[in-house]
Amino acid sequence: MENKKPLSLEEVKKIEFNILCEFADFCASNNLKYYLGYGTLLGAARHKGFIPWDDDIDVLMPRADYNRFIELTGYNPIEPNLETRLYRDCKSPNIYPFAKVIDTNTICYEKGKAKKNISGLWIDVFPLDGYPENKNDAVALFNKYKRLRNLHDLTTTNPMFVNQNLFKKLIKTLLVAPIVKLYGYKKFCKKIDLLGQTYSFDECEKVADFTWGDNTESYLFKSELEPAADIEFEGRTFKSPAGWKQYLARLYGDWTQLPPEDQRIPHGFLAYNCKNL
Numbered sequence: 001m002e003n004k005k006p007l008s009l010e011e012v013k014k015i016e017f018n019i020l021c022e023f024a025d026f027c028a029s030n031n032l033k034y035y036l037g038y039g040t041l042l043g044a045a046r047h048k049g050f051i052p053w054d055d056d057i058d059v060l061m062p063r064a065d066y067n068r069f070i071e072l073t074g075y076n077p078i079e080p081n082l083e084t085r086l087y088r089d090c091k092s093p094n095i096y097p098f099a100k101v102i103d104t105n106t107i108c109y110e111k112g113k114a115k116k117n118i119s120g121l122w123i124d125v126f127p128l129d130g131y132p133e134n135k136n137d138a139v140a141l142f143n144k145y146k147r148l149r150n151l152h153d154l155t156t157t158n159p160m161f162v163n164q165n166l167f168k169k170l171i172k173t174l175l176v177a178p179i180v181k182l183y184g185y186k187k188f189c190k191k192i193d194l195l196g197q198t199y200s201f202d203e204c205e206k207v208a209d210f211t212w213g214d215n216t217e218s219y220l221f222k223s224e225l226e227p228a229a230d231i232e233f234e235g236r237t238f239k240s241p242a243g244w245k246q247y248l249a250r251l252y253g254d255w256t257q258l259p260p261e262d263q264r265i266p267h268g269f270l271a272y273n274c275k276n277l
Helices: 009-029 040-049 063-075 137-155 166-183 185-196 244-252
Strands: 056-064 082-085 099-102 108-112 122-131 206-208 220-221 228-235 235-238 269-273
Touching: 009 063, 009 082, 009 099, 009 122, 009 235, 040 056, 040 228, 040 235, 040 244, 063 082, 063 099, 063 122, 108 166, 137 185, 220 244
Parallel strands: 056 122
Antiparallel strands: 082 099, 099 122, 108 269, 122 206, 206 220, 228 235
């Protein structure tokens, strides 16, 4: 594949945007709730589209809608080339503890991943679960999640690509990673997925993504979810949390300001159109 030209960032964005459009149409047809999240919501709010250097799309779904989405698309994909992939899939699993909708007309290789081929460009679909009211409980839950995620990452990522000092990289590469890989990424994905469901979505005032959330402030009050707001992204209207400004402020502080240039970095992968291979 060395002689094949990878898709440009703009081509990647076009394909991902198409996945998002099909996903949104499917949710509307099946009465499923979703919201733009993370950097995708930030891009919509600040740029009315992708963050210029970003290369992925994130959506959030209440756990019940997330489970129903997985059930529905497991029987009938959104489109023949758009498959919902989970860690527990046998034929072609994804290596993360949340769902991905993948375009099987493309192939994608993530930088530093031991299991590099995830079979195509994607959008990430994160479940929202209950977030404990007591701050100490929330911190304890998040700390458990961080430990599991660190171990999970050792099963899928070459430690030499991690931004740490050389000694730590060598310890992880030579001692920790071989042991953890015997356990396998699927078991860590399952543990993370189940940990996120410790608190019921319906019984909590706050909700959060515990499958890939970055910090204890990445929560939403349920009152900030509905009624969902319309927000523009790349010329089309999608759903966002009603309190999207409060959510972005918790995640990013002054989200209206651009980060320093040295922090404007895409996630890092190479993608190809299967027809050109």
